[in-house]
Amino acid sequence: MIEFINVSKVYPNGVTALQDVSLHIDRGEFVFLVGPSGAGKSTLVRLIYREETPTRGIVLVDGLNVGRLRRRDVPFLRRQIGVVFQDFKLLPNRTAYENVAFAMFVTGHTQRQIRRRVPEVLELVGLLDKAGALPSELSGGEQQRVAVARAVVNHPKILLADEPTGNLDPETAWGIMELLVEINRRGTTVVVATHAHNIVNALKRRVVRIEAGRVAADQSPGVQERAI
Template sequence: MIEMKNVYKVYDNGVTALNGVSTTIKDGEFVYVVGPSGAGKSSFIKMMYREEISTKGQVSINHVDVSDMKLKEVPFLRRGIGVIFQDFKLLPTLTVYENVAFALEVIEEHPKKIRRRVMDVLDRVGLKHKARFIPAQLSGGEQQRVAIARAIVNSPKIVIADEPTGNLDPETSWEIMRIFEEINTSGTTVIMATHSKEIVNKIRRRVIAMENGKIVRDEHRGEYGYED
């Protein structure tokens, strides 16, 4: 479970990104985070994997206050959270297999388990046959699927995606969304910041809408509510 209690985030330049945010996201939920550019969506989700630290207020993951977490404890927090970015953030000189395996190598997993697990998740995202390709040999949609495979290879309880379909064509976006639905169906909590009106309105899930650093709407099976 993710809990935020009266969370503020004020950057050094004086910009207030979060202004008294409070919410609870239960295990197994699928949540869209929507709102205009500059609304605070990225800061909101970055709090969850401690990429950002609140200026004031409490952010808890499974009743552990991540705001007070020591730096050496952060990697252990992130082992249970998979993060997916709009620009993929793949290592360009590594193969598809190596990009995904890297997430297990850094936690010193056994080599036999790494191979088995990596091939399993590549099969799950439909890229087992391209394990030896490098990112430059893949389409944008394929690169995003590699990024998803890397995010879920540790079997995280939470997957956080920041505009995961933002650079993809509509057909590929729907393919990516099917993978996210499967991940969620398996019991993983999915939190997705998105500007896609079509996706939010078609695949109805909980919607948290943000404006000016505040949650202005929180609806079960909500709609996007903004123009593209």
């Protein structure tokens, strides 16, 4: 589903974010990416949805070499991938319903499809009763739930979450993570970059540790951490 083959990423300022990373994530997996700030977790996530391209190596998503995609083909890749950010990135002057609906509108769905699908995902994230609320009228946890709804409204094969609980209190963070687990249970491949070690330890999913741009460890559920 997702494969990194000897991938390195060096930014124009000379900073090496990733160095010779090889990693395989199967369809339907739930994987945590952990490691210190600046280790390369966010760069790894951005390479998957083609926000960045590798300096060396190959990134495959569902068999597609994303680094070689023509610019006009990138939107077709991103229709398969939902992304959730730490700072929500909601449109401030649009309601919760409109924020989610916009993700369908820009991918060419009809109004009939939008009217049917958006209430389904708002109900999934527990916000159907807040459909008419603006982001400023929602709590941080509710805004993140809208962001999750927006990310999954188009039935993506992959959901990427970059520090999705970073701005939330512990109880709200647990609620968001439980929502991601439920989305994974429904068949979506989920990759979460996080510093929330208590959640990582409790959920007992696969954990990939990134240190200084390299894969330092890859731990499957119930298996002791193994160095790479």
